[in-house]
Amino acid sequence: MAARETTNARTLTIALAQYAQLELSDPSAFDHFCQTVRSICEASTRDGKKIDLLAFPEMHLFGTGTAGEDEANQAQLDAAVDIPQSNGGETEFIADSLPARCAELAKELGIWLIPGTFCERNPEGGIYNTAAVFSPSGQLSGSYRKICPWRPYERYTPGDSFTVIDIPGKGRLGLTICYDAWFPELSRQVAWLGADIIVNLVRTTTPDRRQELVLARATAITNQVFVASVNAAAPQGVGQSLLVDPEGEILHDSEGSDEELLIDTIDLDAVSRVRRIGTAGSNRLWEQFRPDDPEIPLPLYEGHIKPLRWQPQQH
Numbered sequence: 001m002a003a004r005e006t007t008n009a010r011t012l013t014i015a016l017a018q019y020a021q022l023e024l025s026d027p028s029a030f031d032h033f034c035q036t037v038r039s040i041c042e043a044s045t046r047d048g049k050k051i052d053l054l055a056f057p058e059m060h061l062f063g064t065g066t067a068g069e070d071e072a073n074q075a076q077l078d079a080a081v082d083i084p085q086s087n088g089g090e091t092e093f094i095a096d097s098l099p100a101r102c103a104e105l106a107k108e109l110g111i112w113l114i115p116g117t118f119c120e121r122n123p124e125g126g127i128y129n130t131a132a133v134f135s136p137s138g139q140l141s142g143s144y145r146k147i148c149p150w151r152p153y154e155r156y157t158p159g160d161s162f163t164v165i166d167i168p169g170k171g172r173l174g175l176t177i178c179y180d181a182w183f184p185e186l187s188r189q190v191a192w193l194g195a196d197i198i199v200n201l202v203r204t205t206t207p208d209r210r211q212e213l214v215l216a217r218a219t220a221i222t223n224q225v226f227v228a229s230v231n232a233a234a235p236q237g238v239g240q241s242l243l244v245d246p247e248g249e250i251l252h253d254s255e256g257s258d259e260e261l262l263i264d265t266i267d268l269d270a271v272s273r274v275r276r277i278g279t280a281g282s283n284r285l286w287e288q289f290r291p292d293d294p295e296i297p298l299p300l301y302e303g304h305i306k307p308l309r310w311q312p313q314q315h
Helices: 029-046 069-079 098-107 180-181 185-194 209-223 270-275
Strands: 011-018 053-055 112-114 119-120 128-134 140-145 162-166 171-177 195-203 224-232 243-246 250-253 259-267 296-298 303-305
Touching: 011 029, 011 224, 029 053, 069 119, 069 162, 098 128, 128 171, 140 162, 140 171, 162 195, 171 180, 171 185, 180 185, 180 195, 180 209, 185 195, 185 209, 195 209, 209 224, 209 243, 243 259, 250 259, 259 270
Parallel strands: 011 053, 053 112, 171 195, 195 224
Antiparallel strands: 011 259, 112 128, 119 128, 128 140, 162 171, 224 243, 243 250, 296 303
């Protein structure tokens, strides 16, 4: 299987923490989170598999337990944070804010950290559901606001832009959040921006997780990228997290809803390799259009597929 061959050139050790959501009402929740992250990193180092990237599920630090919809929304509004813009330089965090403390933790442990998603304050009222990636140097490398809240149940303000993040010496990371995965246009855009791996942060509580597992594999196949889908453990989620290679093969998964840590080392060069030789040695999806092909109208989007722009961005 081409995507499982490793060359040590661009290997990334990724850990998906299928853990239960922490409660906003618990004043010790973040301390518990820090202890968990440290324990994961220490254990992996002892086992000779030092983690490069550690990701937690959607809203991992913003749990509202069994609160009703109105009460839960108000609790998240009250706990919302400001997330600074990442400009490639020093990040200006608000002192002792939750993002600042996550950045400090990432720096302390020398890892890329995705601590789930944040309730990010919207200056016009409401909140975004925002994923943030913190670098081993303690900087905010990028953030992404969920474009497709699960309506009508989620009240988050939709985002309107995409995010990819370069991990020096490794590759490019793209972000989606939970229900985003049901919209293939979003994953296609992230892949086109050059992502080698799409990390989908999830808090699915419903039986349709079975369909989401199919979507994760389909996203990997149709975009020839790695896909990591990490869901919350019980009681807030149904688990069943997984890591998929660029040909849609499951590399690592959890069958149930119990807390579980999935760790695997992937070779991001597999992305370019699969695109070069084709999925199953046959399908070169990103080679479909040629420069002299006609444009394909897309009435749904009032746009076109332009052959000259089809191939993903290089990095």
